[in-house]
Amino acid sequence: MERVVVTGLGAVSPHGLGVSSLWDGLTGCRAAIRDLDLFDASLHRTRLAGQLESSVADASGRFPTGSRRLTRTDRFALEATREALRHAGLERSPELGEAGVYFGTSTGGMLEGERVYSDVVNQSIGPETRLRFLQLAGQPLGAPAEAIARFFDLHGPVETSGAACAASTMALETALSSLRSGEVELALAGGSDGLCGLTYGGFNSLRAVSPERTRPFRKDREGLSLGEGAGVLVLETEAHAHRRGATILAELAGAGTSCDAHHMTAPHPEGAGARLAMKRALADAGLEAEDIDFVNAHGTGTPHNDAAEWCALSSVFGERAGALPLTSTKGAVGHLLGACGALEAVATILCLQAGVVHPTPGHGEPDPECPVDLVIDSPRAIAPCRAAISVNLAFGGANAAVVLRHPEAGAGS
Secondary structure, eight states: OOOEEEEEEEEEETTEESHHHHHHHHHTTOOOOEEOOSSOOTTSSOOEEBOOOHHHHHHTOOOOTTGGGOOHHHHHHHHHHHHHHHHHTOTTOGGGGGOEEEEEOSOTTHHHHHHHHHHHHTTOOOHHHHHHHHHGGGOSTTHHHHHHHHHTTOOSOEEEEOOGGGHHHHHHHHHHHHHHHTSOSEEEEEEEEOOOHHHHHHHHHTTOBOSSSOOTTBTTOOOBOBBOEEEEEEEEEHHHHHHTTOOOOEEEEEEEEEEOOSOSSSOOTTOHHHHHHHHHHHHHHTOOGGGOOEEEOOOOOOHHHHHHHHHHHHHHHGGGGGGSEEEOTHHHHOBOGGGHHHHHHHHHHHHHHHTEEOOOOOOSOBOTTSOOEEOOSSOEEOSSOOEEEEEEEOGGGEEEEEEEEOTTTSTTO
16 A cells, blocks of 8 residues: 655644744743633633734735635635645645645634624624625635635545544545545645634533643643644655655554544543544554554643543553653644644654654643653653654544654655
């Protein structure tokens, strides 16, 4: 089976526009989780989020034709895609036209819909409301992927996953399948999500958010921090990448999904679904647990999620689970919901390239009930740095995992 490789990366995160801004924030052990001013959060348990600064978010709308109709989530998707294509040397390539788009999200243009609703209810119709009515076209979950296809003139398959926090990881699996089957030779895969009142209020009502910045796997952790942004990977068959002389950044070696079939919002307490997704991803990659050199965990910082994830890791990796370097990108940028898996895949690839695992910000003693080898304070060099697994767990019991390899680790295999 032909290898599927990564040749371009793009990111929009609370650390700013671009992969370099993300990597600087991650390796600097900075949490880009700050006071929220996108909407009124004064009645909620927390007033923090991984929100992009307004000047940065506005700058991500640099698309001349039809840009007034784009939602915040659409703009994040387009900005990350443009960087990924430029990184892959495909920004103006004639080969781009047949590429497929495989994307994940959970909110679409919900923020803009909320603002229209508020204007109508409060009878405060004005010029901004008319613009927001135009942006209602971005309300469906498929809007970010469709915007990518429209703005970059792509004619391959366009598919959207809406499986909550596992959405963009599942989109990576769909792209992997399409590339392996020969349906496409080139794909854009990722996810985009923006903050909105519905999800912010929902997570607060569940008391799943932390009143301070999230602290995954700490003993006294109190919950997650929400965030927003996008991550995009350019994926190609290895033959296609070689044919056009592309630089291979990593290999998307395998993917696996599962469902807990347990509870609407809570993970299976023993991490049964997460375990199954990781084992399927390893089997799909043709690797054993011993071949994995570090883990990018879902690591939300909620008491139940971290405990369930530790159970899953213990089952998959056995006694080695507590000695395997582990990080949580969410500790630095918050939980990007449907986009989290894509941005975390970008972060994982950056770690593989650099031969280090980025640290997880946050204070507090490690939880003795979840004795992971959490990387803290500063990046940790690891050798060899051949392969990693990135895991995401979602509402409804959806679970997804991907195995990513350094390009030289799988060469000739």
